[in-house]
Amino acid sequence: MTGTLRILAATSRNMFVNRFTVVPPAYWAAQILVTSFFSMYFFSSLASYVGNPEATAQYVVIGNAVQSIAATTLLSVTEIPSIEKHSGTLGGLMQTPAPLFTVFFGMSLFSIFTGIVAVSASLSFAAFFFHISFAGCDFASLLAIIAMTCLSLTGMGMLLGGVGLHLRTSAIIANVVAYIGLLICGVNFPVSYLPGWLQTVSHCLPLTYAADAARAAVGGAPLSELLQPMGMMALIGAAAAVAAWFVFRFFERLLRRGGRIDMF
Amino acid sequence: MSPRAVCAGFRQQAIQFFTDPQWIIPSLITPFMFTMVMLFLYKDQMDGPVVLQAVLGGGVLGMWANTVFASSFSISYDRINGTLEPILISPSGAYSVLIGRSIWSTAIGLANALLVFAIAELMFGTGLSVADPALFFLTLTLTLFSLASMGMLIATTFILTRRGRILSSIMEYPIYVLSGAMVPITALPEGAGMISLALAPAWGVDAVKHAAIDGYSSMFGVGILEDSAMLAALSSILLAAAFLVMRRIERKILETGSATRY
Numbered sequence: 001m002t003g004t005l006r007i008l009a010a011t012s013r014n015m016f017v018n019r020f021t022v023v024p025p026a027y028w029a030a031q032i033l034v035t036s037f038f039s040m041y042f043f044s045s046l047a048s049y050v051g052n053p054e055a056t057a058q059y060v061v062i063g064n065a066v067q068s069i070a071a072t073t074l075l076s077v078t079e080i081p082s083i084e085k086h087s088g089t090l091g092g093l094m095q096t097p098a099p100l101f102t103v104f105f106g107m108s109l110f111s112i113f114t115g116i117v118a119v120s121a122s123l124s125f126a127a128f129f130f131h132i133s134f135a136g137c138d139f140a141s142l143l144a145i146i147a148m149t150c151l152s153l154t155g156m157g158m159l160l161g162g163v164g165l166h167l168r169t170s171a172i173i174a175n176v177v178a179y180i181g182l183l184i185c186g187v188n189f190p191v192s193y194l195p196g197w198l199q200t201v202s203h204c205l206p207l208t209y210a211a212d213a214a215r216a217a218v219g220g221a222p223l224s225e226l227l228q229p230m231g232m233m234a235l236i237g238a239a240a241a242v243a244a245w246f247v248f249r250f251f252e253r254l255l256r257r258g259g260r261i262d263m264f
Numbered sequence: 265m266s267p268r269a270v271c272a273g274f275r276q277q278a279i280q281f282f283t284d285p286q287w288i289i290p291s292l293i294t295p296f297m298f299t300m301v302m303l304f305l306y307k308d309q310m311d312g313p314v315v316l317q318a319v320l321g322g323g324v325l326g327m328w329a330n331t332v333f334a335s336s337f338s339i340s341y342d343r344i345n346g347t348l349e350p351i352l353i354s355p356s357g358a359y360s361v362l363i364g365r366s367i368w369s370t371a372i373g374l375a376n377a378l379l380v381f382a383i384a385e386l387m388f389g390t391g392l393s394v395a396d397p398a399l400f401f402l403t404l405t406l407t408l409f410s411l412a413s414m415g416m417l418i419a420t421t422f423i424l425t426r427r428g429r430i431l432s433s434i435m436e437y438p439i440y441v442l443s444g445a446m447v448p449i450t451a452l453p454e455g456a457g458m459i460s461l462a463l464a465p466a467w468g469v470d471a472v473k474h475a476a477i478d479g480y481s482s483m484f485g486v487g488i489l490e491d492s493a494m495l496a497a498l499s500s501i502l503l504a505a506a507f508l509v510m511r512r513i514e515r516k517i518l519e520t521g522s523a524t525r526y
Contacts, residue, residue: 023427023430027427027430027431027434028430030434031430031433031434034434034437034438035433035434035436035437037437038437038438038440038441039437041437041441042437042440042441042446042447043301045441045447045451045452046301046302046305046446046447047305048451049447049448049451050302050305050306052305052306052307055305168284169284171289172289172293175289175293175294176293179293179294179297180297182297182298182301183297183300183301183304188301188304188305189301189304189305189307193304193307194304
């Protein structure tokens, strides 16, 4: 247990140092702030231009604020193994006695931090620039939803990143999954607009529950009323994390056996 | 300018595109998602012109995104791989190589536009047709030229920084908004609309929509001729600016030996 905690502490610390060495904090913050603001602006303008009465400003802005977690946490967690492979450091990591799953989970803590910063910035923009009222908001519920969304999307990211160990790049999977929320998770329009089979897919993704629950929390719903979506997010995230553990073990063994750690 | 170096730049960018498939993200995945969001938002009001507008918007958006990302990434990769210096000191000069690369990126943008068009047609089957095919092709070509010019300026400017990749990520959504590809510029605040006036591809979007959609009401309140003239003029300015920036950068780098400083 102490060993695992030490690995998590070391890898997360290294990730913070690495990221801020390559990308200075000012650029990192600018990327989060500009992307959060303009993505909300883009989709709220689009919804307003189309004039769909169900896709109100509040609906789209809160949906995109939650989506910002997917665009940061899910995307970057999925890309971590692929970046190590591209940088030629995957072999070095695999030579250490630390299990890859633990190493990458430690690294993903930075992505969780990024997701929390992104969603906080987005919700601030929602209040100050898009004039969304938070007067009746249940902030405890909203915080719980944000935390659960970050964790469940990290689980999904670990699962997809594990597959990325085997691929040349996981960027495509990462982007498809991170951005598919815009389309099928009820971020910009209700899930009921989608064909039946896509609605089924949508209900297997934590972001669908997160977007609805966040809107309810902003509307004042207490945590006790949001236990069902919270439970679903926890279930999906936990299932993805367990699956990720097996996927990492499988591909780690495959890479070692075939000597294809750095093969592209 | 060396035609051989242009061809080599084009070929190299093509090889890189197929070797590193993540380029399909800005070229195809993002514009496709955005087009679909717009179409689903329309829900029951979806008809031929609406689908055409969404598809054209998504197509041009993809061309934009591809130009920005490919231009900035190509220089970043050269820097990471240590190939920037040899390109800069080659007798043909970096400008020719960058032109070749920009032409490839823009051509892929066109392929993306056609693909989004085909996918939307297959999914919604609304019998899409453009009002004036000849003018449509002409304005699309001019728009491609403007995007290539924009790509040239971005690529040359990003030689000055090692943060080209993150800068392009920062530029992504503002560009989507300001291009007027999906949401007309008239729907933006006044200040944002003024910025769009200086962007050549925004005039291209207007010209393409004029040629494609019957009864289209211009974002700038002008006709297709004015759109095309502004498009050509702004593209030429961009290209000339890119050339001048490149000359200055080359001279500066040769004087200071700082090409691969990272």
